[in-house]
Amino acid sequence: MSDSENKAGIEPMQLGLDNRFKFRCHKGVDCFTKCCRGINIVLTPYDIIRLKNRLQLPSEEFIALYTDVQLLEKTDLPVVTLKLLDDEQQSCPFVRDDGCIIYEDRPTTCRYYPLGTASLSYKEGADKSGFYFFVNEPHCLGFEEDQVWSVRDWREDQGVDTRDDVNAEWTDLVVRKRSFPPNMKLTEQTKKMFFLASYNIDKFKKFVFESSFLSLYDVDSETLNAIQKDEIALLKFGMKWLKWLLFKEGAFKLNAEAAQRRQSR
Numbered sequence: 001m002s003d004s005e006n007k008a009g010i011e012p013m014q015l016g017l018d019n020r021f022k023f024r025c026h027k028g029v030d031c032f033t034k035c036c037r038g039i040n041i042v043l044t045p046y047d048i049i050r051l052k053n054r055l056q057l058p059s060e061e062f063i064a065l066y067t068d069v070q071l072l073e074k075t076d077l078p079v080v081t082l083k084l085l086d087d088e089q090q091s092c093p094f095v096r097d098d099g100c101i102i103y104e105d106r107p108t109t110c111r112y113y114p115l116g117t118a119s120l121s122y123k124e125g126a127d128k129s130g131f132y133f134f135v136n137e138p139h140c141l142g143f144e145e146d147q148v149w150s151v152r153d154w155r156e157d158q159g160v161d162t163r164d165d166v167n168a169e170w171t172d173l174v175v176r177k178r179s180f181p182p183n184m185k186l187t188e189q190t191k192k193m194f195f196l197a198s199y200n201i202d203k204f205k206k207f208v209f210e211s212s213f214l215s216l217y218d219v220d221s222e223t224l225n226a227i228q229k230d231e232i233a234l235l236k237f238g239m240k241w242l243k244w245l246l247f248k249e250g251a252f253k254l255n256a257e258a259a260q261r262r263q264s265r
């Protein structure tokens with residue numbers, strides 16, 4: 001792909017890490033903050049942790065105030081998007097004339113922009129996780145600037161490498177579930193558990209430590225210590241549990257007593 005082809009209005013195409021494009025976003029562009037309006041921003045589990053901590057809200061309150069929850073037919077899993085304002089332009093609640101007020105904690109989708117990643121796209125046909133594409137928005141003038149990036153460098157510059165690493169197990173669950181035949185539906189209870197462990201981290205912590213969870217599952221003391229203190233460790237623990245719940249895979253296991261009770265049912 002030549003650099004000259006990389007401008008707003010191009011047809012969607014699959015990009016790999018070494019593909020290059022011209023782009024620069026700064027306060028001097030005429031389109032500044034236009035991309036923060038009328039946009040669909042899927043929130044990942046780590047996005048929610050960063051945002052609810054930034055706003056000093058419990059995860060449940062953050063979800064109620066700032067998100068919309070959808071159940072997409074393609075995945076049969078609940079997906080959370082940022083709730084836009086009810087103004088003429090459907091603005092992001094965090095955009096102001098001089099930019100984003102939560103910039104350091106902005107969601108993964110905003111970091112990728114003007115790229116999209118297939119793993120966060122819930123469009124029909126986006127079944128593969130390992131490629132990127134241009135978000136095709138004619139108002140974005142950043143493509144007319146002179147700075148050249150590879151997809152790899154852009155990801156690193158925007159801090160998506162770290163975020164994708166934290167979200168890796170969750171992304172894997174979503175992508176795998178998406179490839180299931182449409183008639184393989186999850187139970188309502190499993191969907192609730194997916195939502196809890198993926199998005200409502202404070203409530204998930206209560207669920208682990210204050211319900212019968214720890215009397216059902218074998219969890220070693222080192223892990224318990226880590227998930228008590230560290231939300232990222234708790235999130236990764238939750239993803240391992242979901243993997244076991246959805247696909248019966250991984251090292252998660254019922255303790256001997258619970259396994260026996262289940263067998264005798």
Ligand code: SF4
Pocket residue numbers: 024025026029030031032033034035036113114139140141142143
């Ligand atoms: S539309 Fe493009 S160039 Fe303009 S502010 Fe958004 S990302 Fe930057």
Ligand code: SF4
Pocket residue numbers: 035036037041092093094095096099100101102103106107110
């Ligand atoms: S979170 Fe920030 S960067 Fe993302 S759309 Fe909102 S204002 Fe723009």
